[in-house]
Amino acid sequence: MKVAYIFSTTGHTVSYKLGKMILPQLEEHRHGVEVVGMFFFDDNTYALRQGDPLGERLSVVAREQGILLMLCDQCATERGLAVPDEKGGYRPVGTVEGVRVGCFPDLYTALATNMPDQVITL
Numbered sequence: 001m002k003v004a005y006i007f008s009t010t011g012h013t014v015s016y017k018l019g020k021m022i023l024p025q026l027e028e029h030r031h032g033v034e035v036v037g038m039f040f041f042d043d044n045t046y047a048l049r050q051g052d053p054l055g056e057r058l059s060v061v062a063r064e065q066g067i068l069l070m071l072c073d074q075c076a077t078e079r080g081l082a083v084p085d086e087k088g089g090y091r092p093v094g095t096v097e098g099v100r101v102g103c104f105p106d107l108y109t110a111l112a113t114n115m116p117d118q119v120i121t122l
Helices: 011-028 041-046 053-064 074-077 102-113
Strands: 002-007 033-039 068-072 081-085 090-092 099-102 118-120
Touching: 002 011, 002 068, 011 033, 011 041, 011 053, 033 041, 033 053, 041 053, 041 068, 041 074, 041 081, 053 068, 068 074, 068 102, 074 081, 074 099, 090 099, 099 102
Parallel strands: 002 033, 002 118, 033 068, 068 099
Antiparallel strands: 081 090
């Protein structure tokens, strides 16, 4: 089964649920499903800042396992993690390697070749 996670709830969602549960399982190849994407909203975008220990670990796992990491374009722009690009979209700035920035249509397009069977919102 393939899943995608949407991190929309602020607070301990990313630091605890992702950092203490999901990420260690992914690192140890025991999560039980294939994760194809993660989409971050609001302050959850900060987890993917360059130099953030959680974000750096996640970047390595995402690269090794082919997991899409995407920030909400408006959320990332408000937090200084994205800027408009010349094509009318956004590009990440100051983030860990491999992060993309977009809105739901961009997420759909990015996942179109590797569609999840389930989307889990945390």
